[in-house]
Amino acid sequence: MDEKLIDYLSLLSRTELTEEEKKIYGSQMSDIFLWVEQIKDLNTGEDDVLSYKKEESRLRQDIPKPFENRKAIIDNFTAREFDFLKVKKVIEG
Secondary structure (H helix, E strand, C coil): CCHHHHHHHHHHCCCCCCHHHHHHHHHHHHHHHHHHHHHHHCCCCCCCCCCCCCCCCCCCCCCCCCCCCHHHHHHHCCCEECCEECCCCCCCC
C-alpha cells in the first residue's frame, strides 16, 4: 500500500499519523487486502451471495386509509395554524 493512499485514508479519518505509524498501518492494510483476496478465491460451492437475487419483491398495495383521530392529533400539536401543523424549519435557504 503506497504512502499516498495512507495519507488519503488519514485525511478521510481526520487522523494525524507519524511516519512510523504510516509504515505500520500500510503493512497492516496490505495484509488485510491479501487476506480478502484469499477469501475471495475460496470455493464454497455457493453462488455469489452478494449477487442480485432474481426473485421479485412482493410489495403490498399502497391503499390509503382514512385516519379516525385526526382532530386529536391537531389538538395536541403545539404550533398550528387552522388545520395545518407548524414545524421548525429544517432546510436553510
